[in-house]
Amino acid sequence: MNENDCAGPAPAASLSIRQVPLEHLGRWIVAGWRDMVRIGWPSYLHGLVVFVLSLVTLRIALVEVYLLPGVATAFVLVGPMLATGLYAMSRRLEKGRPAGLRDALCAWRTASRCLWRFSLLLVLIGAAWVGISALLFHLFAHIEITHLTDFVYYVLAQKTEHFILWTIAGGLVAALMFGITVVSVPLLLDRDVTTGEAILASIRAVGENPAPMTFWALFIGLTTALCLVTAMAGFIVLYPLMGHASWHLYRDLVVVDREAAPERS
Numbered sequence: 001m002n003e004n005d006c007a008g009p010a011p012a013a014s015l016s017i018r019q020v021p022l023e024h025l026g027r028w029i030v031a032g033w034r035d036m037v038r039i040g041w042p043s044y045l046h047g048l049v050v051f052v053l054s055l056v057t058l059r060i061a062l063v064e065v066y067l068l069p070g071v072a073t074a075f076v077l078v079g080p081m082l083a084t085g086l087y088a089m090s091r092r093l094e095k096g097r098p099a100g101l102r103d104a105l106c107a108w109r110t111a112s113r114c115l116w117r118f119s120l121l122l123v124l125i126g127a128a129w130v131g132i133s134a135l136l137f138h139l140f141a142h143i144e145i146t147h148l149t150d151f152v153y154y155v156l157a158q159k160t161e162h163f164i165l166w167t168i169a170g171g172l173v174a175a176l177m178f179g180i181t182v183v184s185v186p187l188l189l190d191r192d193v194t195t196g197e198a199i200l201a202s203i204r205a206v207g208e209n210p211a212p213m214t215f216w217a218l219f220i221g222l223t224t225a226l227c228l229v230t231a232m233a234g235f236i237v238l239y240p241l242m243g244h245a246s247w248h249l250y251r252d253l254v255v256v257d258r259e260a261a262p263e264r265s
Contacts, residue, residue: 009110009192016255017204022211024252025219032245035090035099036237042101043240046086050079050239054232079239080185081119084108086243087186087250094251107189114195115188121195122181129173178217179206186250205253216249 036043085104092099183205184198193201206213223242227234 028245028248031248035244047236047239051235080181083243090247183250
């Protein structure tokens with residue numbers, strides 16, 4: 001690997017958003033799968049790290065059960081940042097070069113200040129939501145809950161409407177964060193743009209492609225749910241799949257510089 005391989009984000013003269021049909025969703029997933037298989041263990045290593053982190057997070061949440069919904073939502077918020085190395089490896093493959101763990105490490109080493117600021121922003125938002133979630137729990141749950149079974153009993157037999165409102169609030173937070181992160185993180189990795197420009201591009205991508213973005217969000221939700229029912233082990237494969245596919249989503253939707261939007265066959 002020479003210095004040019006680790007040069008950091010390239011300049012971007014302008015950004016525009018391409019509108020794509022719903023069937024492109026399948027293309028992103030297939031392309032992500034191909035990248036994951038070609039790269040091999042460095043991709044699965046990302047999934048293994050997320051698997052371990054999810055177990056630690058779940059353990060903490062089960063000890064302090066009232067944190068469980070907040071922690072689950074916060075984990076979704078920082079997920080795109082953890083995939084930065086996956087985006088970098090997919091970018092290498094796109095250039096026709098072999099990709100490996102060094103490319104992922106290089107991506108973090110050469111990351112722009114804006115990417116680091118955005119990472120900190122997501123962590124702070126996630127932490128704030130955990131705190132708000134815990135506060136809401138203490139305000140509305142007037143019974144002692146020390147075990148997961150107590151929590152389930154409270155949800156099903158006591159104040160179900162409170163939990164529904166709690167879930168709606170968490171869903172709104174997750175939807176907002178999806179809108180500002182769906183293409184902003186790979187964009188900040190790939191191009192030298194400001195955090196504001198990246199967030200605006202992400203919001204525009206969602207606004208101009210409502211159907212593909214809605215189904216992409218559902219895909220992420222269903223994939224995450226599948227990981228949960230496999231005791232988090234599904235993250236080892238499904239997390240890198242989502243990460244690599246997200247790179248192809250970004251490349252499909254965001255047109256950089258002043259080039260005309262090419263047709264993708």
